[in-house]
Amino acid sequence: MSIVLSSVTLSRGGSVLFQDLSLSLTERRIGLIGDNGSGKTSLLRLIAGLQVPERGTVEVCGRDRRLHRRELPGLVGLLFQNPEDQIIFPTVAEELSFSLTAIGVDRRTAKERALGFLASEGLAPWSERAVSALSQGQRQRLCLMALEIAGPRVLLLDEPFASLDLPTQAALRNRLASADRQILLSTHQLAWLGDFERVIWLESGRVRQDGAGAAVCAAYSADVAGRSAPAQPVS
Ligand SMILES: Nc1ncnc2c1ncn2[C@@H]1O[C@H](COP(=O)(O)OP(=O)(O)O)[C@@H](O)[C@H]1O
Ligand SMILES: [Mg+2]
Numbered sequence: 264m265s266i267v268l269s270s271v272t273l274s275r276g277g278s279v280l281f282q283d284l285s286l287s288l289t290e291r292r293i294g295l296i297g298d299n300g301s302g303k304t305s306l307l308r309l310i311a312g313l314q315v316p317e318r319g320t321v322e323v324c325g326r327d328r329r330l331h332r333r334e335l336p337g338l339v340g341l342l343f344q345n346p347e348d349q350i351i352f353p354t355v356a357e358e359l360s361f362s363l364t365a366i367g368v369d370r371r372t373a374k375e376r377a378l379g380f381l382a383s384e385g386l387a388p389w390s391e392r393a394v395s396a397l398s399q400g401q402r403q404r405l406c407l408m409a410l411e412i413a414g415p416r417v418l419l420l421d422e423p424f425a426s427l428d429l430p431t432q433a434a435l436r437n438r439l440a441s442a443d444r445q446i447l448l449s450t451h452q453l454a455w456l457g458d459f460e461r462v463i464w465l466e467s468g469r470v471r472q473d474g475a476g477a478a479v480c481a482a483y484s485a486d487v488a489g490r491s492a493p494a495q496p497v498s
Contacts, residue, residue: 271319297465340410
């Protein structure tokens with residue numbers, strides 16, 4: 264399990280975001296933190312192959328993204344920040360089946376496996392449900408299942424906790440802790456990252472700090488607190 268970015272340059276919105284960025288991501292659990300606009304989503308999109316660097320290379324499990332686009336869904340899955348950006352089909356079973364047909368499984372087998380997967384999750388009654396009738400948290404769960412059913416080696420999650428209630432957050436956290444795949448997760452909820460082996464703090468497209476979760480989160484919190492402290496009156 265490894266993601267390697269070598270001297271990556273990427274512009275977004277007409278200005279350079281990442282310049283000569285190199286990262287080797289081999290830990291099982293990696294957090295991404297930083298202010299809005301620091302580049303968390305762009306980094307995840309690069310790794311998922313949705314963004315192509317102007318210079319440099321991005322390799323996932325030894326494969327260059329540009330040369331192996333068709334292997335993408337089996338290798339890496341990206342949970343979008345907003346479920347509406349990910350869901351395509353009207354019903355739960357169709358959405359899950361599509362994850363499998365996209366990697367070459369025939370339609371009948373895909374449907375059978377989708378129903379089996381739902382049953383194994385204790386969600387058999389969801390199969391014919393309309394996606395439009397699911398709550399936001401349930402849609403996010405569907406999106407995650409749609410990724411997991413394809414069995415990617417790497418799971419990228421972009422602020423997955425943002426719209427979830429506390430019990431659903433806790434369930435997601437347990438799920439991630441036991442998942443047998445590499446996970447790269449961006450979030451503003453630093454409490455979830457304290458026990459992560461590695462957290463990367465991005466600032467304006469650059470790595471400001473990179474290390475053990477507890478230390479990097481503490482440094483970022485201190486920086487934010489310092490920025491928002493009221494100005495001292497001049498005596
Ligand atoms: N679709 C887009 N078009 C143009 N610029 C974008 C787009 N998405 C993000 N950007 C720019 O890229 C930079 C990084 O954004 P992003 O990766 O979304 O950061 P984060 O996820 O940390 O909030 C920001 O300056 C943002 O304005
Ligand atoms: Mg983002």
